[in-house]
Amino acid sequence: MIREHQLDKYPYMPTDIIFGDHFDMGDSYNLRRPTGIDNWLIVYTLSGEGYFRTPSGEKRCGAGQIGILRAGVPHEYGTVKGQRWNFFWAHFRKLPESDYLPNEEILIHGLPEGYLQERVYSGFRNFFHDSQDRSSFWVSLCENTLRDIILLIAQRLEKKIDSRIEQALQLLSQTMANEIRIDDLAKSVGLSSSRLSHLFKQEVGVSVLEHLNGMRLRQAALLMEHMGRTATEASLDVGFNNYNHFATLFRKAYQMSPRHFVNRKDPP
Incomplete structure (x- = not known):
């Protein structure tokens, strides 16, 4: 888990094609990218609340919610004032499965308590293990984890079930x-x-x-x-x-x- 005093681990955007971590940040945490970045960002909030500001407005990402930010979108994000934001995140190059998602600058989607939240949580844990282990096929393993999460969201959006x-x-x-x-x-x-x-x-x-x-x-x-x-x-x-x-x-x-x-x- 990364806290504020450990942020020097990421003094600049890593050049890896896929990477991520687990942050637990107070309300001083803020990151601004006026021209966007050339990869996608996915976050999963465990507790607290974060915000995303893009040209289309502001959206918040609370506990049990996933946020997916498209490449090239100018943005700012951080912890909502008065809260801590405990979340998983990963940067990745566009995956074919991303085309199943709505064409929104930042998509926020909530998962119901139970199996789906547990599945996504386990997926991120596997992602971090594979990305740190970097054994054979680690990139493919990490991408497959993100594909699974993206397809779960796309499936839920298609069903539109209560x-x-x-x-x-x-x-x-x-x-x-x-x-x-x-x-x-x-x-x-x-x-x-x-x-x-x-x-x-x-x-x-x-x-x-x-x-x-x-x-x-x-x-x-x-x-x-x-x-x-x-x-x-x-x-x-x-x-x-x-x-x-x-x-x-x-x-x-x-x-x-x-x-x-x-x-x-x-x-x-």
Whole structure:
């Protein structure tokens, strides 16, 4: 982690094609580039808040948000007054995946708490390890990490799904084998049970239970096909406590019984 007194580590813009670090800066931190730079900048805020000023105006980047600044854009950025800004950052040459993003001078995008924030956090940690280790293919490894993050953002922007429903989907995916109550799920995402049910159906196209059962069935099929689990074992693994109910749903989804699926010679 770099603090103010360590900034002499970066007296000028490094010449590497890809580089980054972890900063924790007070509100005296400010950097101004009136003519822009010839590479892209991505930041991920862990806590506190930073600001970006470009010809189109000012945007702020708070906890759980990613900022992506395009090459060639005149800019100024720093820590918002009265705060500290704890953030990851990386400079990189333009990647093909960048074309999937909106054509904005500085894009600020928030990630919901849970899996996506953890994935991006881990991605940056891997990025720093690879960039410091500099073993074979380190540039490609670093670029692949940034590609993953950029594509995640592009995918979220394309979906335009309500962040609370996205969080609910992540919780369902992470806990599908457990008993799941709508009341508990609704409380976790800050909605009433009725509002969650209505909004989920509106955003996803099916009810919470239908989506959950669909995930469980797909996971059971994978366990039977690739992990050698029996139909009964797979049904229990994914959270079905009643085998007959599992078999009925499976037959409807796959047009065959679970045991026939296990014993078939050719994939459907």
